[in-house]
Amino acid sequence: MNKVILLNKRPVGKPTADDFKFIEEETPVTQEGQVLLKTLYVSVDPYLRGRMSSAKSYTPPFELNKPIQSGIIAEVIESKNPNFKVGDFVSAIMGWKELQVSDGKNLLRVDGSAAPLSVYLGILGMTGLTAYLGLTEIGKPKAGETLVVSGAAGAVGSVVGQIGKILGCRVIGLAGSDEKTTMLTSKFGYDAAINYKTTTDVQAAIANAAPNGVDIYFDNVGGSISDAVLANVNQLARVPVCGAISVYNETEVPMGPRIQTTLVKNSILMQGFVVSNYVAKFPEAIKQLTSWLQEGKLTYTETIVNGFDHIPQAFLDLFEGKNEGKMIVKI
Structure with missing residues (x-):
């Protein structure tokens, strides 16, 4: 059977x-x-x-x-x-x-x-493709910029941070335990990591870790964590919205800060995506991810x-x- x-x-x-x-x-x-x-x-x-x-x-x-x-x-x-x-x-x-x-x-x-x-x-499947294409197609990282990743110790987030480092960004991760934040800095090369569960003021912690502001926010979680990151974004920041796991199980529409003034004031690009939007780019993305993995630039x-x-x-x-x-x- x-x-x-x-x-x-x-x-x-x-x-x-x-x-x-x-x-x-x-x-x-x-x-x-x-x-x-x-x-x-x-x-x-x-x-x-x-x-x-x-x-x-x-x-x-x-x-x-x-x-x-x-x-x-x-x-x-x-x-x-x-x-x-x-x-x-x-x-x-x-x-x-x-x-x-x-x-x-x-x-x-x-x-x-x-x-x-x-x-x-x-990392050589949908996870890696989501990280690579969301970051490069929407985030458009440039060397010297600051990238913040929520859900940074998760499947996609851990890859996003590594790609950000390869492309020359300062990378800050948000995760939910000290074990995970240690892993982000020791294994995945994040420059800084914040435990959002034990940090009393996440917005201030991000400001401290990103003194030059946030240029790219790769959003995996939504909710109050994203509110804290968006309060620290720079002019012309880019926000790829990959997921919103913090609110997936809500039975009512959650209420948070209204972000429209922040988007307008800073001329921010905020774009949701699913990886299938970029199916035509899958071959070149897999080729690049495989190369980085074989060179030891990516781990998982x-x-x-x-x-x-x-x-x-x-x-x-x-x-x-x-x-x-x-x-x-x-x-």
Whole structure:
């Protein structure tokens, strides 16, 4: 039998284990042109919370009583498709299933000998692409500028900071524990890091760490942390808005400082994005990220959770900040 995880009900506020349902189904049978895939690694990401809601967004919501989907690395264990052979490793957006069939059209073959397979869900996958393209296409960093990153110890944030340093910026990170802030400066090369949970005045702490003001703010969290950063931005600052994990589970529209006067007064560019906006630039971005990784200019951290049955809890743990870097479930 084949284990599958379905969306049981739509969350109200913060998701819970009851929002997921485990079932078993017959092991799928391949037809001509198909491959049978065995799931090896599953990516869990904050954006999945949006797809659990029925609200209109940039991608369709998950259907109730249907498998949840995310980035997956799988092994081809049976092939009736001439483009793939048994033993190939592939990456795609697929269902939370132990085994599944595919016609091969959306599968990207990955090289398990060139890098650990999990990396293709992280720094050489959507995580790295999001960091690189959001920062370079919207942030447009210049040497000598100051970059602030919220959610800096997370999957995307930890990469953004490193790219900022490679491109000559002073980089300041915001994270939620002393362990994470230490990691930002010792492992990822951040110039300064602020624990927003223990800092009584985050706005003042940012001002102290960025005496010349903030030129780029890569926003992963939204909420009061972003209010504090925006109070320190310079003229012509750029703000790529990647996510807003601090407010994803709110049941009412949160109220904060009105930012329009700040945007106008400082001629700020503030732009939300999803990585698929830049799909045409994926090849060159992956080439650059791979080069930096091979040269030792980029490093990464993963939080690996073991076991198919633990996928929902790994997802829930994202909202408690229990991950360092990319959260991945190894099956």
